[in-house]
Amino acid sequence: MPVIEQDGRPVWKRRTSAQQWGRWFAWLIGVAIVVYSWQLISEKTIWFFVADAPTQAADMAERMIPPKWSYMEELWLPVWDTINIATLGTLIALVLAFPIAFCAARNTSPHPVVRSVALFVIVSSRSINSLIWALMLVAIIGPGVFAGVIAIGLRSIGFCAKLLYEAIEEIDETQVEAITATGATGPQRLAYGIVPQILPAFAGIAVFRWDINIRESTVLGLVGAGGIGLQLNSSISSLAWTQVSLILLVILATGAVSEWVSAKVRHAII
Amino acid sequence: MSDLSQTYPRSWKKPPLIASAWLRRGLWLGAAIYLALALGTMEVNWGRVMEGLPRGAAFLGAFFPPDFVTRWDSILDGILESIWMTVIATVAGIALSVPVGLGAAKNLAPMPVYLFCRAIVAVSRTFPEVILAIFAVKLFGFGPFAGFLALSIATVGFFAKLLAEDIENMDPKQAEAIRATGASWFQWINYAVQPQVMPRMIGLSMYRLDINFRESAVVGIVGGGGIGATLLTAFDRYEFDSAAAILLVIIGIVMVLEYLSGYLRRWVQ
Numbered sequence: 001m002p003v004i005e006q007d008g009r010p011v012w013k014r015r016t017s018a019q020q021w022g023r024w025f026a027w028l029i030g031v032a033i034v035v036y037s038w039q040l041i042s043e044k045t046i047w048f049f050v051a052d053a054p055t056q057a058a059d060m061a062e063r064m065i066p067p068k069w070s071y072m073e074e075l076w077l078p079v080w081d082t083i084n085i086a087t088l089g090t091l092i093a094l095v096l097a098f099p100i101a102f103c104a105a106r107n108t109s110p111h112p113v114v115r116s117v118a119l120f121v122i123v124s125s126r127s128i129n130s131l132i133w134a135l136m137l138v139a140i141i142g143p144g145v146f147a148g149v150i151a152i153g154l155r156s157i158g159f160c161a162k163l164l165y166e167a168i169e170e171i172d173e174t175q176v177e178a179i180t181a182t183g184a185t186g187p188q189r190l191a192y193g194i195v196p197q198i199l200p201a202f203a204g205i206a207v208f209r210w211d212i213n214i215r216e217s218t219v220l221g222l223v224g225a226g227g228i229g230l231q232l233n234s235s236i237s238s239l240a241w242t243q244v245s246l247i248l249l250v251i252l253a254t255g256a257v258s259e260w261v262s263a264k265v266r267h268a269i270i
Numbered sequence: 271m272s273d274l275s276q277t278y279p280r281s282w283k284k285p286p287l288i289a290s291a292w293l294r295r296g297l298w299l300g301a302a303i304y305l306a307l308a309l310g311t312m313e314v315n316w317g318r319v320m321e322g323l324p325r326g327a328a329f330l331g332a333f334f335p336p337d338f339v340t341r342w343d344s345i346l347d348g349i350l351e352s353i354w355m356t357v358i359a360t361v362a363g364i365a366l367s368v369p370v371g372l373g374a375a376k377n378l379a380p381m382p383v384y385l386f387c388r389a390i391v392a393v394s395r396t397f398p399e400v401i402l403a404i405f406a407v408k409l410f411g412f413g414p415f416a417g418f419l420a421l422s423i424a425t426v427g428f429f430a431k432l433l434a435e436d437i438e439n440m441d442p443k444q445a446e447a448i449r450a451t452g453a454s455w456f457q458w459i460n461y462a463v464q465p466q467v468m469p470r471m472i473g474l475s476m477y478r479l480d481i482n483f484r485e486s487a488v489v490g491i492v493g494g495g496g497i498g499a500t501l502l503t504a505f506d507r508y509e510f511d512s513a514a515a516i517l518l519v520i521i522g523i524v525m526v527l528e529y530l531s532g533y534l535r536r537w538v539q
Contacts, residue, residue, distance in 0.1 A: 041354055044415070060408065081312075088312075124521050127484060
């Protein structure tokens with residue numbers, strides 16, 4: 001932290017002037033990018049609609065209240081489907097993520113080539129949203145709950161495998177060494193040296209991902225992959241706003257319950 | 271010696287994770303019943319699945335090689351729109367979440383402000399980006415503006431919450447030291463709070479940029495502009511080779527962003 005002479009008195013400054021200029025320049029570039037993006041976006045915006053939005057919002061809110069409670073009868077099955085999509089999808093993801101994580105962890109990977117393949121699988125699964133996975137699967141295996149389950153599964157592999165392989169890389173090697181010293185074979189070393197160490201992390205990841213998947217599976221129906229999103233989509237297209245508000249409330253409640261459950265379970269495990 | 275070999279067991283079994291046998295069996299039984307019910311109510315049209323498998327193979331085949339050329343103009347257009355939307359939504363979202371985050375920190379804000387800001391965070395966190403985008407499209411019309419709004423709102427919920435938690439966990443000694451110099455409230459924020467939370471916040475904003483880019487691919491599906499619309503069109507026309515190209519572009523950009531954010535985080539810390 002430099003002290004600069006100013007009018008014969010030392011003045012404390014946080015940065016040197018070179019640093020100050022550097023920061024100023026970085027800010028300039030940043031602001032320029034933002035302004036440029038804003039221009040591009042605003043070119044493609046019809047501002048009349050934006051100005052009109054508050055009236056529209058008030059209008060929509062008026063049509064949404066009160067929620068049509070009697071519609072709830074038709075929602076129980078979609079809610080059940082939504083929960084199943086999330087749970088079964090998470091199960092598939094966990095089963096598949098386990099070997100992938102062992103291939104991707106630096107200390108357990110059988111070969112560098114295997115490791116880079118596993119890392120690529122993880123990145124691709126993570127960078128494609130579950131809705132896009134669902135879009136693909138609906139085109140391939142047809143609409144329905146099954147497509148949703150597979151979509152959630154494929155999407156969650158990357159997340160689970162990534163967190164899991166980070167946990168594997170952080171294990172205590174001395175325990176593995178102790179197991180090796182007893183004359184354990186490779187699989188035994190895995191089962192008694194490594195798995196017990198990552199089991200708490202594994203359980204935490206499973207519950208955490210299940211919570212996220214409940215949220216994600218509520219919208220999968222928008223592209224036809226089953227669950228409550230299907231009802232949301234059809235209610236919006238038929239402008240049945242009182243049904244829409246009820247569905248939104250149900251989605252909210254499902255999310256809150258899943259968060260509560262996952263917090264409880266995580267508390268019990270860790 | 272012969273006593274020893276009799277009293278000490280020669281074999282060992284791993285103790286079960288859950289000690290109570292009844293609870294263990296109950297959990298297994300519950301899981302089995304749930305699985306049976308879930309699989310029982312799931313309607314799988316295997317005929318349709320079998321019919322789709324060749325299509326799935328065709329789709330996988332489309333990755334070798336993907337077709338970047340035929341639809342390159344619309345891909346480029348969509349990707350650029352997604353990127354601009356991501357940038358501006360991240361910046362606007364973070365700018366909005368700084369005051370909200372300061373207000374939502376218990377050790378900084380008075381009770382009414384705290385409750386108000388926490389309410390904002392809770393509301394913007396409740397719905398997934400896609401649902402926000404549906405309503406933004408309904409209210410503000412088709413196009414990237416709706417996507418921008420949806421992503422900004424989601425960013426506020428994410429960023430303000432983490433910022434508030436980080437401020438609540440900061441070291442109070444440094445804050446007290448700055449306060450003891452007679453600093454005003456803004457100076458206090460600037461010199462005591464900001465340096466403590468900044469490194470993590472820079473990392474998080476890169477992370478959020480990454481998330482926003484991924485989500486921008488999705489808001490397009492419901493009409494919020496960006497690459498999602500192009501992708502949806504490609505799927506609707508069964509142009510799998512173009513769709514594969516789009517997916518590869520998305521994966522590529524996400525990888526670059528992830529690498530950049532990792533680099534930036536190391537540089538900051």
